[in-house]
Structure formats: structure tokens, C-alpha cells
Amino acid sequence: MTIKIILIALLLIIAAVIAIIYHDMTHFVVREYEIHSDKIEKDAVFCLLSDLHEKDYGDGNRALIEAIDSAHPDMVLMAGDMITGQNSHHKLNPEPVLSIIRKIVDKYPVYAANGNHEYKTWAIGGEGEEAYLNYEKVLTDLGVVLLRNTGTYLEEYNMEIHGLETSYEYFKKFFKAQMDVDYINGFFGVPCSERYQLLIAHNPIYFEEYCKWGADLTVSGHVHGGIARLPFLGGVLSPALMLFPKYDGGLFKNGDKYMVLSRGLGMHTVPIRFNNPGELCVIRVKSDKKS
Template sequence: MNRRSFLKKALGSLLALLGLSGGTYYYAKEIEPVLLHINKNKIVSDKLSQAFTNFKIVQFSDTHIGFHYTLEQLNELVSKINGLNPDLLVFTGDLVDKPHTYHWNETIIQTLAKLHAPHGKYWIYGNHDHGGYGTEVVLEVMENAGFTLLQNSHTTIDVKGNKMVLAGIDDVMLGKPNMDTTLHQANPDLFTILLAHEPDYADTVVHYPVDVQLSGHSHGGQVRFPFIGHLYTPSYAEKYVQGKYWIGQDKLLLYVNSGIGTTRLPYRFLCKPEIHLYTLEGQR
């Protein structure tokens, strides 16, 4: 850690200690974690036909069910997502915080099965999904809820004979991501969206024919302070933390979702939970 990073984290930790020990503590623990923000974005591309104009994609990520995020809250989230009438739904990893200790039951499947999107529901593994022996149980839950796994693979989304590619890689930290396998036989001329749990993997993705990367993992830092920003983010979410980034001379557009739940510490401060709503606009 360099001197600048050390001073930033030391000052941030002091502010956190002072601020969260007062009235801010209640807000950060009880109020902000339930203030869901809908982050709306328009994606315009001349690689998309006009048939995709107003096509809506909803991304949610990092629910971390079991760590201060309940199935009742998940049910409310499902209702809000369905209210947006997505054409396509994507989940970018970390369903349950600790799969090996979580009390799995049919309720979580029934709740996720309520989500509706006429062009499909897709998901990728996050590090918490693979971690804690969760690889198989999370897969079973998501499949039973009607989600399709993209693990170093891709699919084609067809709207009235017009197509785009939706791809997904395995988790970077605990899986075996492989971009060559992921895009094998994919048409490079088609507009391509990649789901990748860890946002910093974009520095690898930029060398492939991908137009947009959708990620989570960072939680936006969970706790942020004015002038300082986030105090901490996990590995592979240290460079790209929150929001929108253009990478490689505007070659790759990256969106980093701040997630729904929390992990490690049950707080959010100046970093509301969010879902992303992307509205496409075709130009050909």
C-alpha cells in the first residue's frame, strides 16, 4: 500500500469511527441499506438494429442473502424489478453470502421464479457463489428458478430476426474465466454484452470484441465519504468501483453495479443499493 492509499484509508477509518458512532450509525445500518436506487442508462450503438430500440435490460447483483438481507426483502426486490417490465434480466453473481451455512429452502426458488423477462433470465457465478462449497447448490437453485447460467459461454438474443450476443465468464477469483472459450464461434460483428462479476477484468476484456461489460462485486465500496470516496473494495474491484467507465479509447463501456446486499459489515453510507436499467437504442 502506498503512502497516499494509507493516508486515505487511515483518515477514512477515523471518520467512519467518529461518524458511525453517532446518529449516522443508525442511518448507515438501518436506513440506507433499504433505499433502493434505480440507475437508468441508455446504451446507443450503430451495431444494434432499430428492432432493439427501447429493449430493456435489468441487472441486479450481490444480494448476499443471509447477511442482513432476508427473503422478505428479496421478494420486495422481485416486485420492483417486475415493475420495470424488463425484456431481459441478468444477475451478476453472489446470491447468498455463505452458501455452506445458509439454510436453503424452496422459498428462495419460488421467489426468484417470479421474475419475468420474455427474452430470458441469465446469471453468472460470483466469488461467494463458488466459495463455501456453493457451486452446485447455487446452480440448482438458479436453474429451478428459471435462470440460465453463462459460464465461459454465450447465447444469442433475437428480436424479430435481429441479433445481439450475451456472454458470461466464470468468476475471476475462484473460477476459471476464459474469454476465448466464452466467445468461441460468436459473431464479432454483433453487438456484444459480457457479464463479468469482477469489474477490473475489463482490462482483459477490452482486447476482445465486446461492446459492454456489466459487473458487480465492488458494492460501490458500501461506505463512502465526501472527498475521500470509498474506504475499501475487494480484489478485482480496486480500479473500477462504481458507475460508468469507458476503457481503451472508448472501445469498451463498463458499468459497475453497487449491488443489493452487504457483506463483511452490514452498513451502507452514501452508497445506496441499486439495480441498473439499461434501455437500448439501435441506429441501423
């Protein structure tokens, strides 16, 4: 009798785990984050998308588009890996992200930076590079401001937005390569301390380095929330195959500087989510600037 009860309990646990995994692989949540600054000229609302990996939430990503519209953002940020890198087993499928862009770009400015999947598709050359460049052209033709190690200044907000795109060296497994501030300065120079500095940087592991450079707010992705999340322990595994990563998702603070780390919207290397649905981030930056 005891064995039977144990078996029934195990089956119920397995069924519950499967149900949670299925739910979290097919649903997303909206999480809101609020930050204050005396540098930004006026309040700003950002919707942050990351790590879509060619996933659809409804026909033409209708559910995501509706969630973005409901947030009434001033702009939309994309923090990379919206596609899955092309290789011998996978052909680039940009339609899921393009279906979002077509519906929102006339309503909200869209600023994007690349992640490791965009980078590696471009860097492999040949058909991969051609596929990536075609994707990039469609994005920019639609009106997306793609920041490939470049930046732009929004005078209305007294804010600079920079997009950092790093090489393979900074996405290694089991290892964190050293990143010096001079590396970031090489792309953007020394930032103006009187302007609000927003950095789109796909890999959050370098949060301290971004802060040293001068980023007031970093928005990142890459970690997928740790794939599975456990109570009190957080995300289990990073893309670098490190257990219980320090930065797994949410809002992080370093002095007076912040990072919002999206748990992402899709899946890739380990194609499951557990206790970790996809996430659309809504970031509200409130101006404390004295008139």
C-alpha cells in the same frame, strides 16, 4: 460550555452516521443508464441484479420484484454473488434469490453468471458442492439461463450474451492477477465484431481486458459500491482490500465500449453500507442501427 457543545455535536454526528448506515442497509435505489450502439438490432432494456447475498427487501423480496416490474425490462441479468458462499459458519440460503426468480421468470428471460461466492461454494467440494448444485438445478429448472463460461445468441437483438466465471486466482486480496485475452478466448473464442457482445463478468477490475476481448457492454458487481462512499472520493474499499478502487459503481467507458457496475444489493465481508444504498440497475441500450 465549549466542551459541552463539542460533545453534543459529536453525538449528533454519530447519531446521523448510524441513521444513514441503517437506512442504506435496509433500502435500495433504482438507477438508470443509457447506452447507444449501431450493432444492436433494436432497443433493449435490462434489469441488472448483483450481490444480493441472500438479502430480503420485504416479504419474499417483494420490493425488488415490484421495482423490476416497474422498469418493464426485456430481460433480467444476474451478475453473481446472489448467494453467500457456504462454509463451516454459514449454510447456503438460496430462498431470497429464488423468491425473485419464481415471480419474474415467466415474465422476463433471466440470464445469469456466477460470482466468487457461487464459484467457491461449488469448488470446495463435499457439502458445499452438493448445496451449490442443488441451487443451480432449481435455478435452471425454473427457467434461468445460467451461463458458466458459455454464451447464447439472441438473433432478435443481434446480441450475444456471455457469462464469465473465473477461478480464485482472479479474486485475490491486495493483488490483481494478470488476465490475458487468450484466457477469455479459451471459453468463448474470438467474438463476432458484427454482433453486439454483452459480457456478464462479476469482477470489474478486468474491464480493460474484457474490452480487449471484444465486449461492447460489460455488466459487473463485486465491489459493493466501495462499502462506504465519500463525497468527491467515491467508494472507500474494494473486496481486494484496496482503498478507493478505480471501479466502484456506475457507468464506465473505454473507447466505444462500456461497463455498468452495480453497487450491489446486499452485504458480506464488511456488513455495512454508508452513503451507499443497494442498487437495482436499469440499462437501456438504444439502437443506432441504420435501416
